[in-house]
Amino acid sequence: MTGWTIGYGGLLTALGIGGFVATGREHKTALIPAGVGAAALGLGLLARRESSRKAALVGATAVAGLGLAGAARGLGKLPALLRGEPVERPAAVIAQSIMAGTSAVYLLAAVPSLLRD
Secondary structure, eight states, X not given: OHXXXXXXXXXXXXXXXXXXXXXXXXXXXXXXXXXXXXXXXXXXXXXXSGGGHHHHHHHHHHHHHHHHHHHTHHXXXXXXXXXXXXXXXXXXXXXXXXXXXHHHXXXXXXXHHHHHO
């Protein structure tokens, strides 16, 4: 799970920075995925040490749970966006949906792994 955690953190960091740049560096809230990603990335790097692996992966799972909870509201607006209907802040809907989806996938992999160990 260490590799998954580092990948998850890197993906969210890139999503946040990319979203911030793509929206004209105007909305600092676009950096929220980068903050969640940086936390996950740091915990993934910490999990490389055997002595801190379990605690770091539990922490990363908690971060992913918070990421999913915080970004889930974008999923509700995604169907309207995909149908071509106008939605407020479409870039935010896309970023939140990606963050919620990647967080859900990470949780689906991480929770069973933690329960086994």
